[in-house]
Amino acid sequence: MQAVKVGLLGLGTVGGGTATVLLRNAEEIQRRLGRAIEITHVAGLGIASQTIFDPAKVKLTEDAAEVVNDPEVQIVVELIGGYILARELVLTAIANGKHVVTANKALIATHGTEIIRAANEKGVTVAYEAAVAGGIPIIKALREGLAGNQIQWIAGIINGTGNFILTEMRDKGRAFDEVLLEAQKKGYAEADPTFDVEGIDAAHKLTILAAIAFGIELQFEKCYTEGISKITTVDVEYARELGYVIKHLGITRKTDAGIELRVHPTLIPRKRLIANVDGVMNAVLVQGDAVGPTLYYGAGAGAEPTASAVVADIIDTVRLIDAPAVYKVPALGFQPSALSVAPILPVELVKTAYYLRIDAEDKPGVLAEVSEIFADHEISIEAVLQKEPEEDEAVVHLVLLIQRVLEQNVNIAIAEVQALTSVMGEVVRIRVEHLGK
Amino acid sequence: MQAVKVGLLGLGTVGGGTATVLLRNAEEIQRRLGRAIEITHVAGLGIASQTIFDPAKVKLTEDAAEVVNDPEVQIVVELIGGYILARELVLTAIANGKHVVTANKALIATHGTEIIRAANEKGVTVAYEAAVAGGIPIIKALREGLAGNQIQWIAGIINGTGNFILTEMRDKGRAFDEVLLEAQKKGYAEADPTFDVEGIDAAHKLTILAAIAFGIELQFEKCYTEGISKITTVDVEYARELGYVIKHLGITRKTDAGIELRVHPTLIPRKRLIANVDGVMNAVLVQGDAVGPTLYYGAGAGAEPTASAVVADIIDTVRLIDAPAVYKVPALGFQPSALSVAPILPVELVKTAYYLRIDAEDKPGVLAEVSEIFADHEISIEAVLQKEPEEDEAVVHLVLLIQRVLEQNVNIAIAEVQALTSVMGEVVRIRVEHLGK
Numbered sequence: 001m002q003a004v005k006v007g008l009l010g011l012g013t014v015g016g017g018t019a020t021v022l023l024r025n026a027e028e029i030q031r032r033l034g035r036a037i038e039i040t041h042v043a044g045l046g047i048a049s050q051t052i053f054d055p056a057k058v059k060l061t062e063d064a065a066e067v068v069n070d071p072e073v074q075i076v077v078e079l080i081g082g083y084i085l086a087r088e089l090v091l092t093a094i095a096n097g098k099h100v101v102t103a104n105k106a107l108i109a110t111h112g113t114e115i116i117r118a119a120n121e122k123g124v125t126v127a128y129e130a131a132v133a134g135g136i137p138i139i140k141a142l143r144e145g146l147a148g149n150q151i152q153w154i155a156g157i158i159n160g161t162g163n164f165i166l167t168e169m170r171d172k173g174r175a176f177d178e179v180l181l182e183a184q185k186k187g188y189a190e191a192d193p194t195f196d197v198e199g200i201d202a203a204h205k206l207t208i209l210a211a212i213a214f215g216i217e218l219q220f221e222k223c224y225t226e227g228i229s230k231i232t233t234v235d236v237e238y239a240r241e242l243g244y245v246i247k248h249l250g251i252t253r254k255t256d257a258g259i260e261l262r263v264h265p266t267l268i269p270r271k272r273l274i275a276n277v278d279g280v281m282n283a284v285l286v287q288g289d290a291v292g293p294t295l296y297y298g299a300g301a302g303a304e305p306t307a308s309a310v311v312a313d314i315i316d317t318v319r320l321i322d323a324p325a326v327y328k329v330p331a332l333g334f335q336p337s338a339l340s341v342a343p344i345l346p347v348e349l350v351k352t353a354y355y356l357r358i359d360a361e362d363k364p365g366v367l368a369e370v371s372e373i374f375a376d377h378e379i380s381i382e383a384v385l386q387k388e389p390e391e392d393e394a395v396v397h398l399v400l401l402i403q404r405v406l407e408q409n410v411n412i413a414i415a416e417v418q419a420l421t422s423v424m425g426e427v428v429r430i431r432v433e434h435l436g437k
Numbered sequence: 438m439q440a441v442k443v444g445l446l447g448l449g450t451v452g453g454g455t456a457t458v459l460l461r462n463a464e465e466i467q468r469r470l471g472r473a474i475e476i477t478h479v480a481g482l483g484i485a486s487q488t489i490f491d492p493a494k495v496k497l498t499e500d501a502a503e504v505v506n507d508p509e510v511q512i513v514v515e516l517i518g519g520y521i522l523a524r525e526l527v528l529t530a531i532a533n534g535k536h537v538v539t540a541n542k543a544l545i546a547t548h549g550t551e552i553i554r555a556a557n558e559k560g561v562t563v564a565y566e567a568a569v570a571g572g573i574p575i576i577k578a579l580r581e582g583l584a585g586n587q588i589q590w591i592a593g594i595i596n597g598t599g600n601f602i603l604t605e606m607r608d609k610g611r612a613f614d615e616v617l618l619e620a621q622k623k624g625y626a627e628a629d630p631t632f633d634v635e636g637i638d639a640a641h642k643l644t645i646l647a648a649i650a651f652g653i654e655l656q657f658e659k660c661y662t663e664g665i666s667k668i669t670t671v672d673v674e675y676a677r678e679l680g681y682v683i684k685h686l687g688i689t690r691k692t693d694a695g696i697e698l699r700v701h702p703t704l705i706p707r708k709r710l711i712a713n714v715d716g717v718m719n720a721v722l723v724q725g726d727a728v729g730p731t732l733y734y735g736a737g738a739g740a741e742p743t744a745s746a747v748v749a750d751i752i753d754t755v756r757l758i759d760a761p762a763v764y765k766v767p768a769l770g771f772q773p774s775a776l777s778v779a780p781i782l783p784v785e786l787v788k789t790a791y792y793l794r795i796d797a798e799d800k801p802g803v804l805a806e807v808s809e810i811f812a813d814h815e816i817s818i819e820a821v822l823q824k825e826p827e828e829d830e831a832v833v834h835l836v837l838l839i840q841r842v843l844e845q846n847v848n849i850a851i852a853e854v855q856a857l858t859s860v861m862g863e864v865v866r867i868r869v870e871h872l873g874k
Contacts, residue, residue: 079633144577276713288457292742293736295575296733308727
C-alpha cells in the first residue's frame, strides 16, 4: 500500500518531536500498521533553518495555508497552538477533506464543537490525544478502554508546571514565587505563567475530559478555575501534619443535579497513589462504576512524550483513513446525536470538604466562637489544629477540616467567621477531596 | 441497526459481572456505540438456578457447545477459564465465523498463536483485554495508545494475591504462610494458591504483554518464573532499611541480545510510584522510547473490574463487526507477517542488580572474605548492612546490594561465598530493579 501523506503545521518543540519520532520509529510503525507514514509537507516559521527534513524531498513552507490546501496531503497535523490561526487552518483542512490530528487543548476546548461538527459533516477524523496529559493515552482509555463503564468522576494532575511548583514547595519549604522563577528558568513555565498557575491550561484539558467521560458538549466557559498562586508554605505544612498533600487538580464529577467541572488547589490524603505523583509528571484518576478507580500516569508535556500521543493518533487515523464513519470511535466517544444536556453546576452548588485556616488573636474563646458558627450552620468539624506561628506570638492559626458541604453554605459560615472581631484578615480556604468511592 | 447478539460462556464471577454491567450500562453503551448489544445465549453449569436472565428471552444451556454452534450468535464471550475445553470452544466459535472475546490469560498465553492464526484465517476478531490486569486497559494502551513508541521495557504488578501478601508482610510484619491463609479466607487466593504465589498467573499475563510490546510470538514456556513463597519478613525489613520495597514483578525488556521475560520477587526503590501500589491492586509500568515511563493502575481482578475490560472488548468488536481486517488492530498489535524472531533470553543471560543476605558466624573477617570474592569477579558492592538478629547472637546477617551483573556471573560468586566455612546455609538472593531510565 502507498504511504499516507502527512502535512505538519509547526516545527517547534512538539512538531520537531513528532518529526523525530515518526522518522526514528518508521520501521516499528510499519510493522504495526502494515503501511508507511510519510511527512510530505511541513509549515513553520523560519523553516529555512530546519535540519530534520531534506528540502529536496519534503515541501517546506512558511505558509501553513499552502499545506492545508495542498491536494496531496491526507492528514494535517496541527502543532502551532493558539486559537485563531489554528482554528482557521483546521477548518480549512477539514473543508478540503483532510483528517486532522492536533495537540491543541485550547483549540479543542474552545472551538471543539464547531470543529467536530465540521469534521462529522465532511466525514473526516479529528484526533486530539496529545491535547490532554501529553503522552498518557487518557483519551483512548476514556473513549474506548473504559467504554463499558458509566464514568462517575475524574481527578487529574494535568498541568506539570503547577505540580512541579507544589512539589518543590512541599519538599523544600520554598515559597511559590521563588519556585515559579526556577520553573521559568528550567523552561517548564512560559514567560507569562498565567495559563499554567492560574489553572486555565488545566481547565482546557478538564473540559475535554468531562466531555468524553460523560458525553456532553465541550463547555470550557463554564469551568470553575482557581490557581495556586495564593498557596503558602504554611498551608502546605499544616496539610502535611493532617496527613494530606496539596495538589492542583482538575475535577469533574457527575451528580444527580448536574456535572461538576472545576480546577483548584485540593488537599488529598497522602496515602492515595495520585498524591505521590510529583514534579512535572501528570496523572489522571478515573472512577468508573464497573472498574472502580484506575489511574494513568506519565509525562504531560515535552517534545517526545507529546509526540508519542500525536503519532498514536496518526496511526489510528491511517488505519481507518478510508473507512466509513460507523467504524470509527466518535470524536467525543459518544454518538453526536446522543450527547447529554446535563448542566454544568455553578461552583456554589458543588459539595466538597474544606481545609480552613483562620488567623486570630491569641486570646481565649476564639475556637468556641468559630465552632459555634459552624454548629449553627450544621457543618461538622472533622479535625482541628491550633498553632502559634513562630514569627508572631500574638496570632494563632486555627486550622479546621470541615465535612462535605455545599459551597454556598460554607460561604455564609466563613463570612460570619471573618466578621468576628478576633479574626484577622481573610480565612484561607482550600477544598479537600478524599478520592475514595 | 439491529442489536448484536452475544453468547456468554460461563456465568461465574466474571460472567455474572459481565452480564450485570452489560445490562446496567446498556443505555450508556448504546449512546457510545449507536447500537445495542444483547446477550441472547448463556451457557453455564447449574444454569437453571441463575437469576440474571429471563429464560423466556435468553437461551440458557449447560452445554457451551450449543452456544458456539448456534448460527444466531455473533460474538462468543469465553469466561469459563482453563485450557482444554476453552480452547476447543473458542476454536469452534472461530471456525463458525464468530468473533471471540475472552478473559482467559492461560488460554491466550499457551494457545494464543493457534487461536489467533485461526481467527486471522477466518477473518474474525479475538479480543483479550481482560486477560491482563483485569480492568486496566493495558492491552489497548500498548497496542494503540503507545503505538508510536519502541517499547523498551515493562514491569508490572500483575497478580493481586501476591501483592496483597507482600503488602501485609511489609506493613504488619506478618509471615508469608499466615497472610496466605488470610488471602484464601478472603477469597483472593484459590484453595491451590500455586498459580498466584509461584508466579504462573503473572507469567501468563507477562507473556501476553511481551508479545504485544515487542511484536513477538507468545512464548509462555520460555518465561522464567520464581514465586514469593520464600520471601521472609527479615528480608522485607532489610529492604525497607535500604530504601526499597519487595514486589512480585513481571518484567520484560528488549535488549540487543534478546528479550528478557521473567517473573520474580524484586526490590524496587520506595520512591517509585509503582512501589506505592499496595494490596490487591495491579499496576503496569511501561517505558517507551518517546513517551518515557507511563503507568497504568487499577483493579486486576474481581467481577465488575474484569467485566469492564470484557465489555470494552465487546464494544470494540461490535464497532468493527463487519469491517475488513485492514481496519482492525492486529491481535498482537503488529501485522502477523511482521512478528520479530528476537529470542527470549535464558535467565542466566539476564543482567540485574541483586540483594544478597549471607548468614554467617559472628567472627572477624567474614566481610573481608565475602568482599574479596566479589572483587575477584569484578562485581561492585553498592551497599552493605550488617546485623545481628535478636534471636541468635552467634549469627550475623550480612546484607549486600551488588551492581547490575549477568546472572551466570553472580551464580559463580554466590557459590564461592556459600563454600566459605563461616557462611551458614544458602545465600538469599533477590533481584533489584531501579526502574529508572
